Amino acid sequence: MTRQNEYGQPIGDPVPGPFPRPRPPRSEMSGRYGRLVPLDPSHAPALHAAYASAPDGRVWTYLPNGPYEHENDYAEWVEQAARSDDPLHFTVLDREDRPLGTASFLRIDPGAGVIEVGFINFSYQMQRSRLSTEAMFLMMTRAFDELGYRRYEWKCDALNAPSITAAKRLGFTYEGTFRQATHYKGRNRDTAWFSIIDSEWPAIRAEFTRWLDPGNFDNDGHQMTPLKTR
Template identity: 60%
Template sequence: MSHNRINDLGQPVGLPVGGSFPRPRPPHAPLEGRLVRLEPLTPSHAAGLYEAFAEDTLGRNWTYLPRGPFADLADAEHWAAEAAQSTDPLFFAICTPEGTPLGFCSYLRIDPANGVIEVGNIHFAPRLQKQAAATEAMYLMMSRAFDELGYRRYEWKCDALNTPSRRAAQRLGFKYEGTFRQAVIVKGRNRDTAWFSIIDEEWPTVKARLEAWLAPENFAEDGTQRAALGSLG
């Protein structure tokens, strides 16, 4: 499929964009899945998140995040109070269907005029890591952006040295676009930022693959997957 055309001056230019812009901003409303529920983050989630993250006794999961680990419950409550007031990033608590918080994530760099949105500030407690619920949480965020809000581009960025995050992006269907060198300073350290994206024309294939993997029949009674996500196309 061609992504450009030749104008009357003989120059290659981008194709016209259909649809209406700006797109709606994402609502701060729950996202319901079979395995997980994403709730607008509030200070009431702080205690549960603090408890869940405390299982990471060495703080390894905080290394590439802009802050943390939480020093104590009061620190977690202060962070949650600030995060709850933010509109960009727009934070969600990742909870079990019963309401136990096991992580958080956000939409950020929200650009309705261009139909571009990023997912980031992703932090899974040990109990959520490498679980189908974590994949479903990311699927729900994608689905809202593309299916509900009509965004054209969905981004994932991470420290270029964060190998688990890079692998997660590619497993979910993001395409690597390149690395911005010396992009930011995080915790006093240089960060080269790796960029990944999914665009709207790719979303139907990505969506079908994720839904096939998340389907109940893909999991045995003990919860093990029958087909790996990478084997589904």
């Protein structure tokens, strides 16, 4: 039942404090299949090589930066990105500590308890892997369990079908499309908005934990059952 104030007007549920929530720290997030560490210029050569190993450059199509034909150009971007606090960039390492992708927290709003995940660029080797799913889970865990954020956002170009599919698979709810929200690389971007809120997180966390368990994979590494977050 919707609460009412003394004037009979509907008002929202109470929100426990304290606010602002903590800002995400520049520290490691570790999992079973890999870990995320703060982006560092020393990661640039391996990351560039990982992206260059793909059969084409489609991983860069919906990002505001790239592609980078030359390692030095990518290294310049990493040098600047590594100093940023928002976006706060992380490198995804596999169990052999090979840098295979990046992701970040951005549009960080501690006062409202809202944070976004974005700038996701997983190399060809990471795509459709346990590591890629675990990386997203680790970032959600930091946002909700460690920092107490109320809302976790995912935004993408409304034409980016793989990103939309990924958001839904990971448990995000579609909220709408902002028309002509921005532009990049000389073209328009309508932005699709998705979110997970804190009340949804416990069930989503339990499903990630189940899916990531080694018992959910056969001897060839194939999943026994899919991730079912909705």
